[in-house]
Each structure stands twice: as C-alpha cells, then as structure tokens.
Amino acid sequence: WEAAGYLPFTRARIGPFFQENPVLKNPFVEDALLRGYLKRHIPQEVILSDLCAFGEHVAKEVDGWGRECEVNPPRLVHFDPWGRRVDHIVTSHAWKRMKDLSAQEGIVAIGYERSFGEWRLEDRCTSFFRFSSCVLFHFSNVFLSSSKKCMYVFPSRVYQMSKLYLFSPSSGLYTCPLAMTDGAAKVIQSLGVSWPVEDAYSRLTTRHPERFWTSGQWMTERQGGSDVASGTETVAVPQTDGSYKLHGFKWFTSATDADMTLTLARVQDKTGATIPGSKGLSLFYAEVSRDEDGRLRGIEVQRLKDKLGTRQMPTAELLLDGLPARRLSEEGRGVSSIANMLTITRIHNSVSAAAAMRRVLQLARDYATRRTAFGKLLKDHPLHMQTLARMEVESRGAFLLVMDVCRLLGREESGVATEHDAHLLRLLTPVVKLYTGKQAVAVVSEGLESFGGQGYIEDTGLPGILRDAQVLSIWEGTTNVLSLDVLRCVARSSGMVLHAYFSHTKSLLAGASSVSSLAPAVTAVGGALCELEEFVQVAATRAPSYLELAARDLAYSLARIYTGALLIDHACWKGASPSDTYAALRWCEQDLCPVARNQRRGHYDSNTSLDAALVFDQSIQ
Ligand code: UCC
Ligand code: FAD
Incomplete structure (x- = not known):
C-alpha cells in the first residue's frame, strides 16, 4: 500500500486531472x-x-x-x-x-x-x-x-x-x-429641441467620463408594457413656469441609476382631466437629481426587481411623486416622438443578441480544442462540429442582418437615404429585433450544452449568458407585439415598405446570378420570395384577423429570406471565403418562408377557436 502511494488514514486523493477552462481571446481577431x-x-x-x-x-x-x-x-x-x-x-x-x-x-x-x-x-x-x-x-x-x-x-x-x-x-x-x-x-436630436435639453444632449454623446450621462426610458406601467396607450396612468400637472410635475408609477425602469430619463405621461387640464389612449400621451424629459437633504426629487424607489437575468443592472419600480419634468413633444404626440428611441434601442438589442451568439460560439470553439471525450478532442467529433456549425450559421445570419440595419440607419442619419432605404429601415427594425432575440436564446442554449455539465455551473459565467439572452425577446417589444408592428408599418405605408423589401432583396440576388457555387441558395431565396409575394397578394384580400394570425410567420419569413440574400451577397464579395459560401448554402436549406407553408395548411383561416380550445383543453373531466 505504502509503495503504491496509498496510506491508510490519509486524506482522500482528488485525482490529478483538471479540465482546462475555455479562454476568451480577442473577440475581434477571433471573428x-x-x-x-x-x-x-x-x-x-x-x-x-x-x-x-x-x-x-x-x-x-x-x-x-x-x-x-x-x-x-x-x-x-x-x-x-x-x-x-x-x-x-x-x-x-x-x-x-x-x-x-x-x-x-x-x-x-x-x-x-x-x-x-x-x-x-x-x-x-x-x-x-x-x-x-x-x-x-x-x-x-x-x-x-x-x-x-x-x-x-x-x-x-x-x-x-x-x-x-x-x-x-x-x-x-x-x-x-x-x-x-x-x-x-436620437430623440432629442430628431425633435430639434434645444432648451432645456441642449446640455443633456451633449452629455449623452460626450467622450468625457466626468460629463457623461446615461438616460432611462420609463414607459412601462403596471397595466401594460406592450399596450402603452391604455396602460399609462401617469399624469403631468402643469406648473406656472411652463414645466410639469409628474405623478404616477413606473413598473419597470432599468439602469435606474441613470442621470435623466425620457418618459410618457398625460397632461392634466385645469379640471384635472386627461385624454385617454395614445392621443393623450406626451413625451417628457426629467433629470434624476437629489435635494439638499440627499433625497431623490419627486421619486421614491419602491423596490428593485428580483430578475431571472440582467442582475448586473438595477431595474426598479418607481413612484413618481411630483417629479419635475419638461415636455419635449407636442401634447398627444408622445408615442410617435419616442418611436425614434424605440428604433435605436431595438437595434442595440439586436446587436446584443448577435453578440451573445458570437460569444458563446467563440468560447465553445475554444473549449472544443481543450476537452477530450471518447479518446479525442471535441473538435474531432464530427457530430459536435456539425452542432457548432449550425450555431455558426445562425450567428452569421444574425450578424449580417443586424449590420445591414445599422447601415440603413447610418444612411438615414447622414441624409443620403432614399425613400426606399427609409422604408426598409422601418420594416427591418422590428424584424431584426424579434428574430435575433429569439435566435439568441436558441443558440446560447445550444452553446451551453456544448460545455456539457459545466455549461450549467454558475461560476463558469456561462449560465448568465443564457439568462441575459432571455430578456432580449421581452423588453423593447415582445415578439408578437413587434410582429404586429410589422403589419402596422406595412399598412401605414400602403405597402411601400414591402415594395422596398422585394426590390432590394431581388437586387441582392441579381448580383449572385452568375456564381454557380451559390446557385442552390439563390434558387431557394428566389423561390421563397415568390411565395412571399403570393402570400401578400392573397392576404391583402383577407380580413385583418387573417393577417394578425399570420403576423409572426410573416415576420420570420421576412427575416429569413432577407438574411439569406445578405449571406449570398456577402459570399459574392471578392474577399469572401469558402466558409461564407457554405454558410449561405446552409442558411438557405431551412424553410425560408414559413408564412406560405402555414397559409397552405389553412392555419390563418379559422384557427382561433381551435387554438383556444387546445390551450384551455378541459375535455377530460
Ligand atoms: O423595455 C424597455 C427598456 C429595456 C431596456 C433597454 C434595453 C435595450 C437593449 C439592450 C441590450 C442589452 S422600454 C419599454 C419598451 N416598450 C415597448 O417597446 C412598447 C412595445 N409596444 C409597442 O411597440 C406598441 O406597438 C406601441 C406602444 C408603439 C403602440 O402604441 P399605440 O399608441 O397603439 O401606437 P400606434 O397608434 O401604433 O402609433 C402611434 C404613432 C404613429 O404615428 P402617427 O401618430 O404619426 O400616425 C405610429 O406611426 O407612433 C408611431 N409609431 C412608430 N413610428 C409607433 N411605433 C413606431 C415605430 N416602431 N417606429 C416609428
Ligand atoms: P404584456 O403586454 O402583458 O404581454 C404579455 C404577453 O402577451 C406577451 O407574450 C405579449 O407578446 C403578448 N401580447 C400582448 N399584446 C398582444 C397582442 N396584441 N397580440 C398578441 N400577443 C400579445 N420597460 C420600460 O419602460 N423601461 C425599462 O427600463 C424596462 N426595463 C425592463 C427590464 C426587464 C428586465 C424587463 C423584463 C422588462 C423591462 N421593461 C421596461 C418592461 C418591458 O418593456 C415590458 O415588460 C414589455 O414591453 C412587455 O410588456 P408587459 O410586461 O406589460 O407584457
């Protein structure tokens, strides 16, 4: 026993093997x-x-x-x-x-x-x-x-x-x-308001840490975060100097340590009455400040939320009890005035979604070069590589879709956007947010599994990526709410946004028509585009309820087809790699137009009562 190194009554050995951890390398170089x-x-x-x-x-x-x-x-x-x-x-x-x-x-x-x-x-x-x-x-x-x-x-x-x-x-x-x-x-800039927000604007956009301010976005109240028009109870009481005092309860306010906020409220008239619905909402600017006694001016922090993820950041419930504020929008133009903020935050959300996918992949890829199972490294197991490759395709698609929307935003802000660009930006903003938000959860979840049990262990830092991904499809508009936003923007533009979508997607495909290695992908996207056009023609003749049921599938179809075209376009670039071509081909193998498929199955015709019966099934007593 002694010779073998085992002694009775000694501390149990824990063995010599320790798994190397995944290492985060420069994410720019790695991408x-x-x-x-x-x-x-x-x-x-x-x-x-x-x-x-x-x-x-x-x-x-x-x-x-x-x-x-x-x-x-x-x-x-x-x-x-x-x-x-x-x-x-x-x-x-x-x-x-x-x-x-x-x-x-x-x-x-x-x-x-x-x-x-x-x-x-x-x-x-x-x-x-x-x-x-x-x-x-x-x-x-x-x-x-x-x-x-x-x-x-x-x-x-x-x-x-x-x-x-x-x-x-x-x-x-x-x-x-x-x-x-x-x-x-963006809101301040687009409203063209100078006083009292000139200083705030310069602080929000400065590079000097000592001057830099962050802002909140307080929209959600207890009655509704999606349906802001019905849910907002906060009132704005006019003061003699032209300012207002806000009284209400904001149910979710993230990064509550911000220096200022934009928020919505209803202006009270002299009798204390307000206008209900969207037309009664105005946009306000308020600074978060403290009085001489160190108390927050006009705000009580009710409590911090106990959240699944995003725990790094305070999200509070706030009682606004006479918060001094300035009205930024015309009375009743609150929702349309804050819409620019929604555009920007939804794009940020999409960037974060694409980045979460990329990060879990970078770590999984590194881990695959360090972890051995069944006698070889994970990277040498073809099935493991197939799993990571599928994640990679999703991640690449998300990245190109997000960046294309950023490109459109940049064009709009530089004053060179065509009407066509503006329509595309309006349509693709909810599409990219809703699609990447969902993709992120799926890809990150798969990513955690690629670390085996360690993916579930808190202090590896991996579970937090999944928890934080889960919020991306909830805040800044849930998937369904954004799908309906897509329908609304199509209707309000009399179909012009769709026209821009179809013509731009076709122009992306046209550039690839002579590239034989991409032919299957071009055919798949072209076919899906035709199906989508047919769907739109049929849907235009149907009742609004039909479109409402199709909204989510429509948004997914818009995302998948456009992303396919972007992947193809990128693979045609002279500096592209064989992997760019492979990624385009793989992306285009999926069902690019689920809305056409489900239309043929009759899913938008009369399913409402069947869906409800299925969900609330009580047939077995
Ligand atoms: O969740 C939040 C913050 C979380 C933290 C931020 C993280 C960011 C990423 C970080 C990554 C790590 S803040 C809360 C966000 N809340 C929402 O997103 C609300 C979701 N609900 C909607 O989006 C709804 O569709 C509403 C509230 C916009 C619908 O309200 P209404 O009153 O029914 O609106 P209407 O009637 O559809 O539109 C009113 C006006 C119209 O203009 P006018 O009056 O000129 O005809 C619309 O065209 O607003 C215009 N409008 C828009 N314009 C409405 N939506 C938009 C839009 N998306 N873009 C441009
Ligand atoms: P509801 O509107 O009640 O939605 C419930 C469900 O119903 C959802 O699945 C939704 O898709 C569905 N639904 C709603 N309407 C329809 C419809 N017409 N058709 C089909 N389905 C529908 N808000 C802020 O203003 N500022 C913040 O800083 C902020 N921070 C947040 C931080 C976190 C961590 C979280 C989780 C939320 C935060 N929010 C914030 C709130 C967030 O924006 C809302 O929770 C979100 O917009 C959804 O609103 P709701 O919770 O009222 O859900």
Missing part, C-alpha cells in the same frame, strides 16, 4: 465574419485597429469587470442609519468603471460624431478641429476621399455597432443603459 464585413465596407485601417485594440482590452480586462458586475449586483438602501429616506441604489465598482469606459471608447458618441454626408472635405476637417479632439475620427475622415465634393458617407453607425458588438457580452449589461442613452440622444 472572421466581422473582420471580413468591415474589410469590405469600412476598410479604414484606423477603425480596424481601434476595434482590434478594443477587442484586446475586452478580453484581457473588461470581461473581468463584467463578471464582477454579475457577482456584485446592485442593491437598494432605502434609509440612512438615522431613518431618513435616501433610496440609494448601490452599484459595484465595476459597473461604474463600465460607465467611464463607455464614454472614453465612444460607444454612444461614435454614432453622433458623424458622417458629414456630402460636405466638402475642407469643411469636414474644419468641423473636426472645432468639435472633436478625437484623432481617430480625423484620420478616418481624411482617408476617405481626396475629392473636394465627397460623396462618401462616414459609416459611423456600423463602426459604433461593431464596437458595441465586441463590448456587449463583457459589459456586465452596461449596454442596456447605453442603448437608452443612444435612444434619448
């Missing part, structure tokens, strides 16, 4: 599609090297802060030791660092350090020296063109969202306040 896409669309070396350096920082340091945010979640201190109400939301050191980092890296600012459309080069350089000290920005503009009348649109949004994409999975959910901050800046 062939991201690099290929940027090389194709914004090949400025200065941008690529900024993203590469940021990727390195994310892997080496920021990811650790993100983890710290998760293990040190925020807490609410209602009272100080002497019983005074303080409602202090205590956040981690890492959370505060994320705020500074976000400002310094320009995660919001890049989107606004914009694109000068068709400005002359000299004008752009002058404007640079006047407004920006960002060397990167200067170089990238100078590199763009040497012509006097420059037609090049600086792709700020693609650059910004690429950076966000690298940051998001390591950000400890700081991307949530950044989304709302970006959305608030």
Whole structure:
C-alpha cells in the first residue's frame, strides 16, 4: 500500500486531472465574419485597429469587470442609519468603471460624431478641429476621399455597432443603459429641441467620463408594457413656469441609476382631466437629481426587481411623486416622438443578441480544442462540429442582418437615404429585433450544452449568458407585439415598405446570378420570395384577423429570406471565403418562408377557436 502511494488514514486523493477552462481571446481577431464585413465596407485601417485594440482590452480586462458586475449586483438602501429616506441604489465598482469606459471608447458618441454626408472635405476637417479632439475620427475622415465634393458617407453607425458588438457580452449589461442613452440622444436630436435639453444632449454623446450621462426610458406601467396607450396612468400637472410635475408609477425602469430619463405621461387640464389612449400621451424629459437633504426629487424607489437575468443592472419600480419634468413633444404626440428611441434601442438589442451568439460560439470553439471525450478532442467529433456549425450559421445570419440595419440607419442619419432605404429601415427594425432575440436564446442554449455539465455551473459565467439572452425577446417589444408592428408599418405605408423589401432583396440576388457555387441558395431565396409575394397578394384580400394570425410567420419569413440574400451577397464579395459560401448554402436549406407553408395548411383561416380550445383543453373531466 505504502509503495503504491496509498496510506491508510490519509486524506482522500482528488485525482490529478483538471479540465482546462475555455479562454476568451480577442473577440475581434477571433471573428472572421466581422473582420471580413468591415474589410469590405469600412476598410479604414484606423477603425480596424481601434476595434482590434478594443477587442484586446475586452478580453484581457473588461470581461473581468463584467463578471464582477454579475457577482456584485446592485442593491437598494432605502434609509440612512438615522431613518431618513435616501433610496440609494448601490452599484459595484465595476459597473461604474463600465460607465467611464463607455464614454472614453465612444460607444454612444461614435454614432453622433458623424458622417458629414456630402460636405466638402475642407469643411469636414474644419468641423473636426472645432468639435472633436478625437484623432481617430480625423484620420478616418481624411482617408476617405481626396475629392473636394465627397460623396462618401462616414459609416459611423456600423463602426459604433461593431464596437458595441465586441463590448456587449463583457459589459456586465452596461449596454442596456447605453442603448437608452443612444435612444434619448436620437430623440432629442430628431425633435430639434434645444432648451432645456441642449446640455443633456451633449452629455449623452460626450467622450468625457466626468460629463457623461446615461438616460432611462420609463414607459412601462403596471397595466401594460406592450399596450402603452391604455396602460399609462401617469399624469403631468402643469406648473406656472411652463414645466410639469409628474405623478404616477413606473413598473419597470432599468439602469435606474441613470442621470435623466425620457418618459410618457398625460397632461392634466385645469379640471384635472386627461385624454385617454395614445392621443393623450406626451413625451417628457426629467433629470434624476437629489435635494439638499440627499433625497431623490419627486421619486421614491419602491423596490428593485428580483430578475431571472440582467442582475448586473438595477431595474426598479418607481413612484413618481411630483417629479419635475419638461415636455419635449407636442401634447398627444408622445408615442410617435419616442418611436425614434424605440428604433435605436431595438437595434442595440439586436446587436446584443448577435453578440451573445458570437460569444458563446467563440468560447465553445475554444473549449472544443481543450476537452477530450471518447479518446479525442471535441473538435474531432464530427457530430459536435456539425452542432457548432449550425450555431455558426445562425450567428452569421444574425450578424449580417443586424449590420445591414445599422447601415440603413447610418444612411438615414447622414441624409443620403432614399425613400426606399427609409422604408426598409422601418420594416427591418422590428424584424431584426424579434428574430435575433429569439435566435439568441436558441443558440446560447445550444452553446451551453456544448460545455456539457459545466455549461450549467454558475461560476463558469456561462449560465448568465443564457439568462441575459432571455430578456432580449421581452423588453423593447415582445415578439408578437413587434410582429404586429410589422403589419402596422406595412399598412401605414400602403405597402411601400414591402415594395422596398422585394426590390432590394431581388437586387441582392441579381448580383449572385452568375456564381454557380451559390446557385442552390439563390434558387431557394428566389423561390421563397415568390411565395412571399403570393402570400401578400392573397392576404391583402383577407380580413385583418387573417393577417394578425399570420403576423409572426410573416415576420420570420421576412427575416429569413432577407438574411439569406445578405449571406449570398456577402459570399459574392471578392474577399469572401469558402466558409461564407457554405454558410449561405446552409442558411438557405431551412424553410425560408414559413408564412406560405402555414397559409397552405389553412392555419390563418379559422384557427382561433381551435387554438383556444387546445390551450384551455378541459375535455377530460
Ligand atoms: O423595455 C424597455 C427598456 C429595456 C431596456 C433597454 C434595453 C435595450 C437593449 C439592450 C441590450 C442589452 S422600454 C419599454 C419598451 N416598450 C415597448 O417597446 C412598447 C412595445 N409596444 C409597442 O411597440 C406598441 O406597438 C406601441 C406602444 C408603439 C403602440 O402604441 P399605440 O399608441 O397603439 O401606437 P400606434 O397608434 O401604433 O402609433 C402611434 C404613432 C404613429 O404615428 P402617427 O401618430 O404619426 O400616425 C405610429 O406611426 O407612433 C408611431 N409609431 C412608430 N413610428 C409607433 N411605433 C413606431 C415605430 N416602431 N417606429 C416609428
Ligand atoms: P404584456 O403586454 O402583458 O404581454 C404579455 C404577453 O402577451 C406577451 O407574450 C405579449 O407578446 C403578448 N401580447 C400582448 N399584446 C398582444 C397582442 N396584441 N397580440 C398578441 N400577443 C400579445 N420597460 C420600460 O419602460 N423601461 C425599462 O427600463 C424596462 N426595463 C425592463 C427590464 C426587464 C428586465 C424587463 C423584463 C422588462 C423591462 N421593461 C421596461 C418592461 C418591458 O418593456 C415590458 O415588460 C414589455 O414591453 C412587455 O410588456 P408587459 O410586461 O406589460 O407584457
């Protein structure tokens, strides 16, 4: 026994084997599609090297802060030791660092350090020296063109969202306040209001940490988060100086440590009456501030939500009890005025969804080179590789769809968007949000399984990715609500958004017509597009209830077909790799047009009562 190294009464051995953990490497370097896409669309070396350096920082340091945010979640201190109400939301050191980092890296600012459309080069350089000290920005503009009348649109949004994409999975959910901050800046800018929000706008879009502000977006009340028009009870009481005081209860307010917020309320007339429904809602700006006694002005934090995920970030229930506010929109134009914020936050949501898929894949890929089962590494098991390849296809599709929407947003903001672009942006924003939100949950869930039991173990950090993915299809409009938004925007544009969709998708396919390796994919997308056109023609003759039942399948069809066309288009690029072609072919093997399939099955004709009977089945007593 002794010779064999086993002694009675010694501590049990735990064995010599310890599995190597997956290692996060530079997410920029590791992402062939991201690099290929940027090389194709914004090949400025200065941008690529900024993203590469940021990727390195994310892997080496920021990811650790993100983890710290998760293990040190925020807490609410209602009272100080002497019983005074303080409602202090205590956040981690890492959370505060994320705020500074976000400002310094320009995660919001890049989107606004914009694109000068068709400005002359000299004008752009002058404007640079006047407004920006960002060397990167200067170089990238100078590199763009040497012509006097420059037609090049600086792709700020693609650059910004690429950076966000690298940051998001390591950000400890700081991307949530950044989304709302970006959305608030966009609303202020688009409303063209200066006072009292000029200073706020400059703070939301600054790169200086000491000036940087984040914004909240307080829309949801207890009666309804989707149906904001019926659910909003908050009233705005006019003050003699033209300001308002808000009284109401906001049921979900995320990143409640924000410096300001945009919110909805109903203006009371002199008798205290308000207008019900959407027409009674106005948009307000409020700062979150404290009085001399350290109490929040006009706000009581009821409690922090106990959430499945997004635990890194405080989400509170707030009683607004005389919150000082300024009206930003015309009376009754609250929903349409906050719509720009919804566009931006939904795009951020989609970027985060694509980034979550990419992150779990990067880790799974690394793990497959370290973990052995049945005598060989996971990477040498074809079935495991097939599983990861399927995730990869989903992830690539999501990335290209998201980036295309960012491209459209950039064109709109640079003033070069055609009417066609504007229609596409309106249609694709809910589509990309709803589709990627769902994909993210599926891909991340599969990703966790690729680590076996370790994927289920909390302190690996992996389960948090799944928990955080689950919210992406809920907030900023659920899947069904966004599917109905798709229908509404089609109806309101008299079908023009669909016209833009069909013609743009066809133009993407046309560029691939001579590429034989992509022929099956082109045929599949072309066929699905025809089916979709037929569906639209038939649906136009049917009752609204028919379309309502088809809404989700329609949105999925729009997403899958368009993404297929984008994958094909990317695979046609001269710098594309064989994997780009393979990804396009694999994507296009799925059912690209589920709405046509289910239409043929009669699923939208008379299923309402059958569905309800199935769901509430009580036939067995
Ligand atoms: O969840 C939230 C924050 C979470 C944290 C943020 C994270 C971000 C990502 C981070 C990643 C890590 S804030 C709460 C978000 N809530 C929602 O998304 C609400 C969902 N419900 C809807 O979207 C509904 O469709 C409503 C509320 C917009 C429907 O309201 P109404 O009153 O019935 O609206 P209408 O009648 O459809 O539209 C009223 C006006 C119309 O314009 P006008 O009056 O000129 O005809 C519409 O065209 O608003 C316009 N409008 C839009 N415009 C409505 N929706 C849009 C839109 N999406 N785009 C442009
Ligand atoms: P409901 O509207 O009650 O929806 C319940 C279900 O009914 C959903 O499945 C929905 O798809 C379905 N449904 C609703 N209407 C229809 C319809 N017409 N047809 C078919 N199906 C329908 N809100 C904010 O304003 N600010 C925030 O900062 C914020 N942060 C959040 C943070 C977290 C972690 C979470 C989970 C939520 C947050 N929200 C926030 C709220 C969020 O936006 C809402 O929960 C969401 O919009 C859904 O609203 P609801 O909860 O009222 O669900």
